[in-house]
Amino acid sequence: xxxxxxxxxxxxxxxxxxxxxxxxxxxxxxxxxxxxxxxxxxxxxxxxxxxxxxxxxxxxxxxxxxxxxxxxxxxxxxxxxxxxxxxxxxxxxxxxxxxxxxxxxxxxxxxxxxxxxxxxxxxxxxxxxxxxxxxxxxxxxxxxxxxxxxxxxxxxxxxxxxxxxxxxxxxxxxxxxxxxxxxxxxxxxxxxxxxxxxxxxxxxxxxxxxxxxxxxxxxxxxxxxxxxxxxxxxxxxxxxxxxxxxxxxxxxxxxxxxxxxxxxxxxxxxxxxxxxxxxxxxxxxxxxxxxxxxxxxxxxxxxxxxxxxxxxxxxxxxxxxxxxxxxxxxxxxxxxxxxxxxxxxxxxxxxxxxxxxxxxxxxxxxxxxxxxxxxxxxxxxxxxxxxxxxxxxxxxxxxxxxxxxxxxxxxxxxxxxxxxxxxxxxxxxxxxxxxxxxxxxxxxxxxxxxxxxxxxxxxxxxxxxxxxxxxxxxxxxxxxxxxxxxxxxxxxxxxxxxxxxxxxxxxxxxxxxxxxxxxxxxxxxxxxxxxxxxxxxxxxxxxxxxxxxxxxxxxxxxxxxxxxxxxxxxxxxxxxxxxxxxxxxxxxxxxxxxxxxxxxxxxxxxxxxxxxxxxxxxxxxxxxxxxxxxxxxxxxxxxx
Numbered sequence: 001x002x003x004x005x006x007x008x009x010x011x012x013x014x015x016x017x018x019x020x021x022x023x024x025x026x027x028x029x030x031x032x033x034x035x036x037x038x039x040x041x042x043x044x045x046x047x048x049x050x051x052x053x054x055x056x057x058x059x060x061x062x063x064x065x066x067x068x069x070x071x072x073x074x075x076x077x078x079x080x081x082x083x084x085x086x087x088x089x090x091x092x093x094x095x096x097x098x099x100x101x102x103x104x105x106x107x108x109x110x111x112x113x114x115x116x117x118x119x120x121x122x123x124x125x126x127x128x129x130x131x132x133x134x135x136x137x138x139x140x141x142x143x144x145x146x147x148x149x150x151x152x153x154x155x156x157x158x159x160x161x162x163x164x165x166x167x168x169x170x171x172x173x174x175x176x177x178x179x180x181x182x183x184x185x186x187x188x189x190x191x192x193x194x195x196x197x198x199x200x201x202x203x204x205x206x207x208x209x210x211x212x213x214x215x216x217x218x219x220x221x222x223x224x225x226x227x228x229x230x231x232x233x234x235x236x237x238x239x240x241x242x243x244x245x246x247x248x249x250x251x252x253x254x255x256x257x258x259x260x261x262x263x264x265x266x267x268x269x270x271x272x273x274x275x276x277x278x279x280x281x282x283x284x285x286x287x288x289x290x291x292x293x294x295x296x297x298x299x300x301x302x303x304x305x306x307x308x309x310x311x312x313x314x315x316x317x318x319x320x321x322x323x324x325x326x327x328x329x330x331x332x333x334x335x336x337x338x339x340x341x342x343x344x345x346x347x348x349x350x351x352x353x354x355x356x357x358x359x360x361x362x363x364x365x366x367x368x369x370x371x372x373x374x375x376x377x378x379x380x381x382x383x384x385x386x387x388x389x390x391x392x393x394x395x396x397x398x399x400x401x402x403x404x405x406x407x408x409x410x411x412x413x414x415x416x417x418x419x420x421x422x423x424x425x426x427x428x429x430x431x432x433x434x435x436x437x438x439x440x441x442x443x444x445x446x447x448x449x450x451x452x453x454x455x456x457x458x459x460x461x462x463x464x465x466x467x468x469x470x471x472x473x474x475x476x477x478x479x480x481x482x483x484x485x486x487x488x489x490x491x492x493x494x495x496x497x498x499x500x501x502x503x504x505x506x507x508x509x510x511x512x513x514x515x516x517x518x519x520x521x522x523x524x525x526x527x528x529x530x531x532x533x534x535x536x537x538x539x540x541x542x543x544x545x546x547x548x549x550x551x552x553x554x555x556x557x558x559x560x561x562x563x564x565x566x567x568x569x570x571x572x573x574x575x576x577x578x579x580x581x582x583x584x585x586x587x588x589x590x591x592x593x594x595x596x597x598x599x600x601x602x603x604x605x606x607x608x609x610x611x612x613x614x615x616x617x618x619x620x621x622x623x624x625x626x627x628x629x630x631x632x633x634x635x636x637x638x639x640x
Contacts, residue, residue, distance in 0.1 A: 012067055013058065019122040020057045021050050027115035031108060044107060056096050057089040057119075064088070079124060086120045146172040147212035150205065152229055154180035154188075154195050157243055158217040161260070162191050176211060199229065206236040215260065216242040227268040227526075234529065242267055265463060265527045266456045269487050269518065280502040282310055284365065284407065291316040291363035291405075293348045293396060294370030296324020298458035299411055302494040303367050304328050308338040315340060316361050319370070320347045349392035351399065358403040365501070366400050368393060369411040371427065376547055378423035382604050387595045389426035393433050394588055401443045409501040410434045410449035412509070414486065417451075417555040421548075422604065425611040429588070431509050432614065436581035438507020448504025450497045451574070452512040453486030453554055462520065466527050474539035476524045479546045483521070484553050486514035496570055503567050507578075511556045511563065513570045577616040584615075 025045060043049065061067070064085035090112060097107075146169060151158050158178060165173045177196040180186075185195045196205050206214070214233045216226060226242065233240045242263045290307050294300035295317035301324065308315055315338070319325040322345060329343040342361060346353045348370045371389050372378055378385035393410065400408045412431050415424035431449045438447035454461060462485070469476045493512060500510045525535045533539050546552065557563050557574055566573045587610050594603040 010067075015126060016061060016066070016123065017054050017058060019126060020054045020119060023115055023119040023122055024050055024053045027111050027118055030114050030118070031110045044102075044111075049102070052096070052100075053093055056093050060089040060092055061085055082124050082127075083120065086116060086123065089119070090116050146174045148176045148209075149173050149213045149215050150196070150209060150211045151175055151178045151193075151215045151217050152180075152199065152202075153217040153221075154178045154182070154185050154190055155218065157219050159190050161215070161217050161243065162193060166191055166193075173213075173215075176209060177205070179205060202229070202232050203236065206233065206238050211238060214238050214240045216240065216263070219243055223268045226263065230263055230268065230530075263530060265523065265530060266489060268526060269456060269489075269523075281498055284502050285310045285312055285498070288312050288364040288406075289314045289316065289361050290365045290367070291318060291357070291361065292367045292369060293318045293392075294368075294411075295319045295328055295343075296321050296326075297369060298455065298490055299494060299497075300367075300369040301328040301331075302490045303369060303497070304332060305336070306491070306494055306498060307367075308332055308336055308341075312365075313340065314342060314361060316357065316363055317341060317343045318346055318348055318357065320345065347392075349387065349395050351395050354395060354399045355402070358399050358405075362403065363400075364406045366396065366405050366408040367411070367497070367501070368396050368408060370396075371411070371413075371430075373413065373423065375415065375421050375423045375550065378426070379421060379548055382422040382607070383595050383598065383600055385422045385426045386429075386591055386603060386607065389423070390429040390433075390588070391592055391595065393430040397433060397437050397447070401437070401440075401445045405445050407446045407501060407505065408434070408437075408448075409497065409504075410447070411497060412449045412451040414451060414453040414511075414514075414554045414556050418558050419611055420551070422607065425607050428611050429584075429591075432579045432584055433588075435507040435509065436579050436584050438505070439578060439581065446505030447507050448500060449509040450500045450512065450571075451509060451556070452488060452493050452496075453514045453556065454488070455490045455493050456487055457490060462523070463527070466524055470528055470531050470533070470539055475542040476528065476539060477542050477544045478521050478524055479544055479550065480552055481521050481543055482519070482552055483546070484517035484519050486517050486554060486556065488512065488514055496568070499568055500566075500571050503571065509574045510566060511572045511574050513572060514556060517553065580615040 028045060064081055066082075066085065094112070096102075146165075149165075151162060158180075162175055162178075165171055165175050175193050177194055178190060179197055179199055179202055180195055181199050183198050186197055188195050196209070214229070216229055218225070230240050240263050241260050243260060285307060290312040292300050292303050292307070292315070295304050296319035300317075300319065304315060304317060305328075315332070317325060317329060325343050325345055329341055332338045332341050344357055346357065348354060348368075370392060372385055397408060410430055410433075413424070413427050415421065416428040416431055417424075419425040419428045431451070434447045434449040437443070437445070456463060466476055496512050500512075504510060521541060524541050528535045528539045528541075531539075535541055557572075560576055562575045563572050564575065587606075591603065591606060591610075594606060
């Protein structure tokens with residue numbers, strides 16, 4: 001059984017005993033202006049009564065957890081606990097005096113009030129003094145003055161990082177001021193450091209103060225806000241660092257100081273955090289066995305991280321790549337202390353193996369994230385693209401239905417829209433599969449798909465490629481000066497994929513609101529500047545021409561699709577005439593035969609024919625996939 005008093009805190013018990021006795025005695029001297037009062041009050045100052053007061057009060061302090069707290073990190077909540085403990089102790093003393101016939105009613109009310117206030121002041125003051133002495137550098141110690149830093153933000157994150165800097169000079173930072181968007185905070189002080197002004201005053205503050213660094217301490221700041229601050233600092237030649245966004249902070253180290261890092265392009269492209277309906281997410285994941293295919297990939301691994309936080313009964317990780325699967329399993333178990341994992345090294349397209357997995361674990365929810373995604377590589381390997389993207393999806397869907405899974409959520413891509421590449425066409429067929437399986441009457445499994453654009457920082461995406469090119473001194477290669485792409489952070493995309501799983505269920509396909517498209521050449525310029533160099537002068541940007549099948553501008557939906565709001569503001573519902581399930585099944589059988597026979601040219605031709613002219617209910621083949629009956633995308637909801 002754990003002791004209510006930490007053995008390393010016994011000295012605190014002794015100090016508190018002295019303070020309790022001192023408060024009781026001093027309350028009489030204060031009440032009677034330096035005297036002990038009339039002679040009949042002297043009884044209350046006898047040593048046996050004073051020890052009784054101490055003996056009553058200390059157990060109350062123990063009951064309130066005084067001696068199992070780390071007072072170096074005392075908080076407002078701890079102070080309220082002290083107030084409650086002192087009040088409870090005074091009541092306890094009064095009651096014991098009554099039981100022992102010590103006549104507490106004869107003690108003047110002023111004594112009880114003064115003793116309460118004095119004891120409260122001594123107890124809280126002793127703890128604050130101890131914290132101050134601990135945090136102050138040792139007397140005589142030589143502490144080098146760190147980099148002078150101005151902190152942008154004067155909220156909760158700023159006060160935490162400021163306190164850490166002041167407490168730990170070894171971090172190498174000396175805060176000299178703060179700035180904040182709220183003008184009411186100007187000239188106020190946070191841990192003794194003054195708010196110098198607002199962010200609009202930042203240019204002249206940087207010129208006047210000349211800090212060594214500027215630190216953005218606003219985890220919820222949008223990319224636009226961060227970019228504006230970075231541009232101001234760059235103009236004044238002041239290096240900028242930042243705290244990570246909210247998603248990274250949740251996943252990272254508790255100590256904010258160790259999370260300070262240079263501003264990255266992901267910080268500038270990020271948007272304001274998206275609110276998710278935690279109750280609806282928890283409603284379909286909590287207590288379930290959840291299976292994630294492609295668990296070792298960028299999206300699959302983040303799915304695992306976020307699902308683990310929600311609390312499934314078990315999380316089954318399926319991937320055919322050993323390194324990624326090993327890494328995410330170790331991260332979940334070792335770093336996140338989520339032990340209800342099962343790592344399965346398997347090809348999700350192996351029906352026999354998947355049946356064994358489903359038989360053993362009986363997943364209720366399946367997230368299908370396994371896919372090949374690199375367009376040029378899939379153009380060169382169409383057989384593998386169709387096998388791993390399309391046919392694997394069919395296998396996973398079939399097995400999920402066979403074993404009674406409640407829900408399957410497909411991770412899709414904007415490259416499935418008006419697809420001209422093998423990769424995009426293979427993913428378009430995956431969406432049709434979800435649509436067809438979702439309308440089946442012979443299954444209780446609910447299907448939905450979630451379509452989105454590029455995610456920041458995924459393997460093989462443009463950002464790590466640009467980083468490597470900049471590190472080599474250039475050139476940075478861009479396909480076309482007008483090329484644009486949609487971008488979203490991986491955590492945000494995954495949050496919304498999980499949210500969409502709570503909304504959909506009858507074969508719906510959803511598209512995430514990706515915000516505004518980003519010009520790739522501007523992205524390259526921004527990354528070059530963040531590296532401390534100038535585009536054109538230090539690092540060249542070279543236009544190399546679009547690759548086969550590559551679009552200048554990706555689309556989130558086609559002219560043949562109607563897009564309407566869903567129950568979540570960042571998730572849009574895509575509707576179109578339903579696919580002919582019987583026709584689709586026949587075409588998939590034919591594609592599987594071509595893959596098995598290794599008929600590459602015939603497969604590519606067949607794929608073009610299927611995706612270019614799908615058969616939908618009520619619309620004859622050759623009528624443009626029902627475009628005539630659908631609301632044009634230009635009239636539908638646009639990304640905000």
